[in-house]
Amino acid sequence: MKAAINKKILLAVLALAASSGHAQENVLNLYSARHYQTDEQLYANFTKQTGIKINRIEADDNALLERLKNEGKNSPADVILMVDAARLWRAQIEGLFQPVKSRVLDSRIPDNLRGKDDGKGAEWYGFSTRARVIVYNKANVNPADVPTYESLADPKNKGKVCTRSGSHPYMLSLIGSLIERNGEAATEKWAQGMVANFARPPRGGDTDQIKGVASGECGVALANSYYYARLLRSTKPEDKEMMSKVALVWPNQNGAGTHVNVSGGGVAKNAPHREAAVKFLEYLASDEAQGYFANGNNEWPVVASAVAKNETLEAMGKFKTEKISIATIGKNQIAAQKILDRVGYK
Known part of the structure; x- marks a missing residue:
């Protein structure tokens, strides 16, 4: 009798386990x-x-x-x-x-x-994917002066450049890409030039950089493409006015292409x-x-x-993208952070 009861309990437990396992698959x-x-x-x-x-x-x-x-x-x-x-x-x-x-x-x-x-x-x-683009003030900056990421560090752009914190992952990935393209020594020189060209200390997010460009506080800034597209799609009057004052550059179109993440x-x-x-x-x-x-x-x-059936993205146009391995870009972030620390890119 006892053996029969134990057998029933065992069968019930096994049935419950089986049903639970089946449920977990869904x-x-x-x-x-x-x-x-x-x-x-x-x-x-x-x-x-x-x-x-x-x-x-x-x-x-x-x-x-x-x-x-x-x-x-x-x-x-x-x-x-x-x-x-x-x-x-x-x-x-x-x-x-x-x-x-x-x-x-x-x-x-x-x-x-x-x-x-x-x-x-x-x-x-x-x-x-998203692209890291250059946003510029149409009234104050000639796009011919900022065709590449490297050009942002040129002395001609002194006092014009805005970015978010260099240690933010979006920036670390971009710098990781530049390391892969140009080597660590050249990238460190670029980072030094960026610091020398800041219009203000790095702060805020990518939307803040675009606002800074529109207001004239910044002449040029780096931002992810989806922030730019989001503001273009906005129906708010203040956003429409802001975006009427800025434009974007797809960087490095005559070279390695625009950095994508x-x-x-x-x-x-x-x-x-x-x-x-x-x-x-x-x-x-x-x-x-x-x-x-x-x-x-x-x-x-x-x-x-x-x-992607997105009229705003289509209106922003086609562009050449880099072909660097995303995995390699991620791996380079350690070297990127060391460069930022050495040059004081906060």
Whole structure:
């Protein structure tokens, strides 16, 4: 009798475990530094197509990285999304990703927009791109004087240049690109020239730099393209007036091309739902998802066949992009920070 009861209990436990395991297959825990309203439809469509429910934790990159480190092996994260190569590289070296072998991802995501691959698969993939552009005051600056990133350090632009903090990941990634293009010595000389040309000490975000250019406090500034596009799309009268006073330059069109960065992600090291995580990354590489993923923040798809139906981006025109590996740019951020420290680029 007792043996029969124990057997029933064992069968019940096994049935519960099996049903729980089945339920878990339909769940994806997403840690995301993206926080755009248009992403809601992106996630809803994935659930509609696959039946996999997405549980989200959203915070800025630093907060997510700290949380993942604190959670360690017990982390419930399945997928980690970050918004800059420097941050993706940091997550990579801290061992927060696991490699993924996927024919879908490998066939659709360009080689230079992936994390390292030691033969076991890439640790992360870029899913949308943004450009680091030069914004200038149309009344006070001749665009011919600022055609390249390097030209911003020219003495002719003394007292005109504004940027956010040099230690911000957007700037570290740009400087990492310049190191790869020009070498550390030349990049340090460039950084010295930038400091000498500042109109004001680095402060604020990219939108603040554009506002500074419009007001005339700055003659020229660096900003990510999506900030520029966002303000162009704004219906606020004050934004329309501001944008009427500025214009942009796609830097280095006669050379290596404009620096581009990525918003991307990978499968978390201890993902409890690895299969669902890979499905989600492959979904992000689909033409449909690429449109949502890029348009949510006025970016460009990374998949050649995908189209971003964004009139503002189209009006901003075509441009030549650099072909440097995003993974290499992220890796160069250590050297970039040392250069900034040496020249006093705060």
